[in-house]
Amino acid sequence: MQTYNNQNFFLIAGPCVVENENTTLHIAQTIDAICKRLEIHFYFKASYRKANRSSMYSFTGIGDIEALSVLAKVKEQLGLPIVTDIHAPEEAHLAAQVADVLQIPAFLCRQTELLQAAAKTGKVVNIKKGQFLSPESMQFAVEKVRAAGNPNVMITERGTSFGYHDLIVDFRGIKALRQNRCPVVLDCTHALQQPNQSGGVTGGHPELIETLAKAGIAVGFDGIFLETHPDPKNALSDGANMLPLSQLETLLEKLLKIRHAVI
Numbered sequence: 001m002q003t004y005n006n007q008n009f010f011l012i013a014g015p016c017v018v019e020n021e022n023t024t025l026h027i028a029q030t031i032d033a034i035c036k037r038l039e040i041h042f043y044f045k046a047s048y049r050k051a052n053r054s055s056m057y058s059f060t061g062i063g064d065i066e067a068l069s070v071l072a073k074v075k076e077q078l079g080l081p082i083v084t085d086i087h088a089p090e091e092a093h094l095a096a097q098v099a100d101v102l103q104i105p106a107f108l109c110r111q112t113e114l115l116q117a118a119a120k121t122g123k124v125v126n127i128k129k130g131q132f133l134s135p136e137s138m139q140f141a142v143e144k145v146r147a148a149g150n151p152n153v154m155i156t157e158r159g160t161s162f163g164y165h166d167l168i169v170d171f172r173g174i175k176a177l178r179q180n181r182c183p184v185v186l187d188c189t190h191a192l193q194q195p196n197q198s199g200g201v202t203g204g205h206p207e208l209i210e211t212l213a214k215a216g217i218a219v220g221f222d223g224i225f226l227e228t229h230p231d232p233k234n235a236l237s238d239g240a241n242m243l244p245l246s247q248l249e250t251l252l253e254k255l256l257k258i259r260h261a262v263i
Contacts, residue, residue, distance in 0.1 A: 007259075007260070007263065008038075008039060008040050008041070008256065008259060009040070009217060009221065009222060009223055009224055009255065009259055010040065010041040010042070010043065010183075010222065010223040010224075011031075011035060011040050011041070011042050011043065011223065011224055011225075011226075011252070012043045012045050012083055012101075012126075012156075012185060012223060012224070012225040012226075013031055013042070013043075013044070013045060013224075013225070013226050013227070013228055013248070014027055014028065014031070014044045014045040014046045014083075014227065014228065015027055015046050015227060015228070015229050015235065015237075015242075016046070016047060016050070016227050016229075016235065016236075016237040016238040016239075016242065017046060017047045017048075017049070017050050017059070017060075017061055017067075017236060017237045017238075018046045018047070018048055018061065018062060018067040018070050018071065019062070019235070019236050020062065020070075021070045021073065023229075023230070024046060024070050024071075024074060025070075025073065025074060025077070026230065027228065027229065027230065027245060028044045028074045028078055028080060029078065030245055030248075031044070031228070031245075031248065032044075032078050032080060034248060034249045034252060035252075038249075038252055038253065038256060040252060040256075042080065043080070043081045043082070043083045043100070043101060044071075044074055044075075044078075044080040044081070044082055044083065045082075045083040045084070045103070045225070045227070046067075046070075046071060046083075046084065047061070047084055047085045047237075048061060048064055048067035048068050048071060048084050048085075048095065049061040049064055049067065049085075049087075050085075050237055051085075051087040051105075058237070059236040059237050064094070068084075068094070068095070068097070068098050071084060071098050071099070072098045075098065075100075081100035081101065082098055082099045082100050082101070083099065083100070083101040083103055083126065084098070084099045084101075084102070084103060085102075085103045085104075085105055086102050086103070086104070086114070086117075086118060087105065087108060087114075088114065089113045089114050089116070089117035090117075092114075092117035092118050092120070092121050093117075093121065096121035096122075096123050099123060100123060100124060101123060101124040101125070101126050102118040102121065102123050102124070102125055102126070103125075103126045103127075103128065103156075104118060104125065104126065104127045104128060104141075105128055106128040106129060106130045106131055106158050106190075107130065107131075109127050109128060109129065109130045109133065109138075109141050110130065110133075110140075110141065112144055115127070115141060115144040115145055115148070116144060116145075116148045118145070119144070119145040119146075119148035119149065119150035119153075120148055120149070120150070121150075122150060122152075123150075123152070124152040124153070124154065125145045125150060125152065125153045125154075126153075126154050126155075126156055126185070127141050127142065127145070127153065127154070127155055127156070128155075128156045128158050128187065128190075129155060129156065129157050129158060129177075131158070131159060131160055131161040131167060132160075132161060133160075134173075134176075135157075135170075135172075135173030135174075135175075135176035135177050136176045138155055138176075138177060138180065139179070139180055141155075142155065142180045142182065153180075153182050154182050154183040154184065154185060154222075154223070155177050155180060155182060155183075155184050155185065156184075156185040156186070156187050156223075156225055157169060157173060157174075157177065157184065157185070157186050157187065157191070157221075158187035158190045158191050158225075159187070159190065159191035159192075159193075165194050165195065165203075166194055167190075167191055167192070167193060167194075167195070169186070169191050169212065169215075169216075171215060171216075171219050174219055174220060174221065178220075183222040183223055184221055184222055184223070185221060185222065185223035185224065185225050186212070186213070186216035186221040186223070186224055186225065187225040187226070188209050188212045188213045188216065188224060188225065188226045188243075189204070189206070189209060189225070189226045189227045189238070189241045189242060189243065190225075190227075190238075190241065191212060192204050192205045192206065192208050192209060192212060192241050193238075193240075193241050194240075203240050203241075204238075204240040204241025204242075205241065206232065206240070206241050206242060206243060206244075209226065209241075209243050209251070210251055210254070213226070213251060213255055214254065214255065214258055217255045217258045217259050217262070218258055218262060220262070224255065226243055227241070227242045227243070228242055228243045228244070228245045228248055229242045229244070229245060230244070230245045230246070231244075232244055
């Protein structure tokens with residue numbers, strides 16, 4: 001699967017979840033303009049529904065059909081490939097009508113029927129490495145997709161559980177991930193989450209996004225995943241670990257310099 005120009009990394013980015021049409025289109029248009037200028041291959045990511053929430057009171061979405069319609073507008077108006085999460089096998093067909101990449105959340109990366117359903121759509125399947133798995137264990141998730149007849153798979157590293165309220169990225173794992181012969185991506189925002197907070201809302205360290213992204217490019221990740229929003233403090237989901245949209249262009253420029261220095 002060729003998803004990027006080997007001279008550059010590719011980018012998967014967008015808001016955590018579809019909040020409304022105007023915000024979603026604004027974010028997509030802004031990132032698209034930046035990536036065109038920098039010649040970075042860009043996938044627009046937004047979840048049409050958030051199923052993995054700490055608190056039952058957390059925002060989960062505006063409704064599946066409405067959110068997917070918004071993503072369809074992004075795709076039609078801007079010509080962007082779309083990435084969105086699915087959480088159950090029955091969601092695969094519906095999401096695949098809009099999405100070019102079906103993303104498997106980290107907590108669900110061992111769910112055989114979910115992986116098979118995603119694979120059978122023929123779409124690219126992006127499997128997020130479980131916080132509880134070693135890099136070597138991801139070979140079995142990849143194998144499930146390929147055994148279902150779909151060679152289009154990639155893996156996203158998003159950190160490993162470190163105690164009750166933290167995550168850590170072990171960059172030694174890139175060697176094992178690469179042995180799966182597919183693109184490997186570093187999630188620079190979810191890897192900085194502080195999950196399982198007592199208040200039921202996930203925390204994070206967005207001030208470290210640049211540091212993590214630079215390290216990821218330096219060690220050879222093919223793609224960078226990050227969530228971004230014009231106003232993270234008022235984002236309806238995962239605002240605590242999002243990159244402010246105004247900071248994205250400068251970050252990508254720095255990452256390109258590192259990429260060109262190490263290839």
